[in-house]
Amino acid sequence: MDVDYKQLFDDAPCGHLLVSADGIILRANTWLTDLLGYPIGGIDGKRLRDIFGMSGRILYETNLAPLLRLQRTISEVTLDLKRSDGTAIPVIMGASMVADPSGLPHMTRIAFLQAGERRLYERELLSARDDAEQGLRQQQAHGELREQFIAVLGHDLRNPLGSMSAATRMLAKETLSDRGRQVIGLMQGSVLRMSGLIDNVLDFARARLGSGIGLDLQTHESLEPLIDQVVQELRASSPDHQVQTSYAITHPVRCDVSKIGQIASNLLGNALSHGDPAQPIRVHAETTTSGEFRLWVANGGSPIAQDALTKLFDPFVRGQSGGYREGLGLGLYIAHEIAKAHGGTLTVTSTENETRFIFEMPR
Amino acid sequence: MSSLSRNNVKVSGSGSRTILFAHGFGCDQAMWRFVAPHFEKTFKVVSMDHVGAGGSDLDAYDSEKYASLDGYASDIVEIARELGIQNGIFVGHSVSAMIGVLASLKAPEIFDTLIMVGPSPRYIDDGDYVGGFGASDIEELLASFADNPLAWSAAMAPTIMGNQERPELGQELTQSFCRTDPRIAHEFARATFTSDNRADLPKVTARTLILQCRDDIIAGENVGEYVRQNIDGSTLVLLDATGHCPNLSAPAEVTRAIKDFG
CATH class of the missing domain: 3.30.450.20 (PAS domain)
Structure with missing residues (x-):
């Protein structure tokens, strides 16, 4: 051709x-x-x-x-x-x-x-990208403002609470009537709960609005004194509910110790709020030979409904049972977030026998 | 950070004197690949990429520093000091000719010889001075970067070359030449085409050679002549080469002219 x-x-x-x-x-x-x-x-x-x-x-x-x-x-x-x-x-x-x-x-x-049509299309894409970048810059500016707000809020809430805590300790050393001592004990319990709530609210704000839960990681030879202190404080605020502890911590753990204390406090607080007061709560912490740190808290009482289990670690989920004292319903969500931040997990099993929350992380 | 890694500095050859090659707007040190090797027998040969071009460290790019040629000149001085260059030869193509002028004014001891290939102290016409571009030409150029950044796409993608024809390029089969981030190219274009270094020319004390092409729309013959008149004792050689890049289109002629002057 x-x-x-x-x-x-x-x-x-x-x-x-x-x-x-x-x-x-x-x-x-x-x-x-x-x-x-x-x-x-x-x-x-x-x-x-x-x-x-x-x-x-x-x-x-x-x-x-x-x-x-x-x-x-x-x-x-x-x-x-x-x-x-x-x-x-x-x-x-x-x-x-x-x-x-x-x-x-x-x-x-x-x-x-x-390439006329193509050029028009490219221009539209460029202009959309510019808009998106500008929106992102605005969001980042808002984010910085939120971070500052959270920091200021935390500082301003903690200071007066610290004063109240010091004041109740001073008053407790005075000679008081039986009724006076009882009221001081209740006040100290309230200060403790409020302090825990502030920690949870601040962590929630950082996790959801800010730069995420920040960790101050250090190696701790034994976490037993920390967990035991959390248990003592909460026992004092709920003297009627028995809490049994057992420890098998034989290895150092690298973690943010205040956040681990927060997990323990949130899980135990949850058990005190929702567990059957007639049955003891069991707290157990251990390090395993396979390289993990494990903390579990178990309580008796009616099991958590199956559909509620799936939403348990979402923020603002409140329990159905009465006597609820946790307020915002952030405790389990924050504990879950702290577990994740440590590269660990927080899981739950709930049966007629017991409801058990298990926190595990690589140590 | 070392200026040597920041500017992707390559050192080759041996000799008591150093010759440094600097590329202009739009490309990178590949611009000198047919010229620089011819100096390796008698000189220590240094080639580099300006920050934003070629293999330079893009993280070192700073819009404020590189808003004027002065930032690029500071880099040349840093490189020369880090390599201990004294009384060396600076060869600058296009805008790098003026970057070399600024560097030699900052630190006169590093270069005693300036070789300018297609220099222009000012691209935009100003009164009697004819730079070759109207202010609106440069505005159109700068607007085109925002409007059509993909114009630079040919330099972005690695190109696979058949190496039978060009065995000397064999080891760089998938390298892209003259890589330029469009955003940085835009700012380098602004720094280049709005520069005015006419007042710096009379201050130059280094021996100066101007290599001028014919039919160069970026830096015309009258501009080369202006540079010669304003640098005391300078020499202008009019090449047979046409266009703005004789280092690529007529490398033998450029090499000979530099050697004859050296």
Whole structure:
């Protein structure tokens, strides 16, 4: 079959150019000549730069020409050509360099496709990206404000509570009536619970609104005194409910000790709120030979309903039973978040016999 | 951080004198790959990428520092001091010619010779001075970066070359040349094309050679002549090469001119 390559060059459905080494257009095809608004043959003999806009000329001289010399080919360049009436027309350009035997540029072949619609689409994408970036910057500014707010709130709430705690300790040393001692005990319990609530609220705010729960990781030889102190404090506020402890901590644990105390406090607080007061609560902490630290808290009473189990670690979920004292319902959510932050897990099993929360983390 | 890793500095060759090659706007040290090797027998040869170009450390890019050519000149001084260059030769293409001027004014001891390939102290016309561009031309250029950043896409993608024709490029089959982040290219274009270093030219004390191409739309012959007139004792050589990048299109002629002057 005879193929007329000259006709293919002239009538191809895209633009073709042959350009000499010194930038003179040797031959332009019909498609390109028409596109640029010249009569047939009207581009031949012009300089390549004559059909580029100003930015295209600079791009070509400083970037495209060097690339052509270094790589011999360039592709997917998007630029504007200049028509005979001075208007710009967006195109996609590819080019290849033909070298002479010494490797120096001899001729450049250039092909063009029209790219008006594509350019519009790109502009829309760019503008959408700019909007998204601006929105993100605003969100980040808001985030910083929230962080500051959380820090200030924590500081301002803890200070007066610290004063109240010190005041009740001082009063407890005075000679008081039986009733007075009872009231002071209740007040100290309230201060303790409020302190725990502030910790939970601040951690919730950091986890949900700020930069996440931050950990101050250190290696602790034994966590037993810490957990025992948490148990003692909560026992004092609920003297009627028996709490049994057992410990088997034989390895050091790398953790944020105040956060582990918070998990213990939240789990025990939860058991005191929802467990059957007639049945003892059991607290057990251990390190395992397989490299884990485990803390579990078990209480008796009616089991947690199956559909409630799945939502137990969501924020603001409150128990159904009466005598609820935890307030916002953040305790289990925060304990779960702290467990995650330590690379650990918090799980629950609930049967007729007992409800048990198990915290496990690599030590 | 070391300026040598920041600017992707490559040192080769041996000799008592050092010759440093700096690339212009739009490309990277690959610009000198057909020229620099010819100096390795007699010189210690240093090539580098400006921050934002080629293999430089993009994390070191600082919009404020590089808003003017002065930031780029400080980098040259740091590189020269870190390499202990004294009385060396600075070869700057395009905008790097003026970056070399600024560096030699900051630290005259590092370079006693400046070779300028296609220099321009100011691209925008100003009164009687003809830089070759109207203010609106440069505005159009700068607007195009925001409007069409993909214009630079040819430099972004690694290119796989057939290596039979060019065995010397074999080891860089998938390297991309002249890599440029469009955002940085935009700011470098602004620093380049709005610069005005005319007042610095008379202060130059280094021996100066100007290599001028024919038919160069970025830095025309009248601009090269302006540089020659304003640097005392400087020499201008008009090359046969055309365009703005004789280091790529006529490397033998550029190499010979530098050696003849050296």
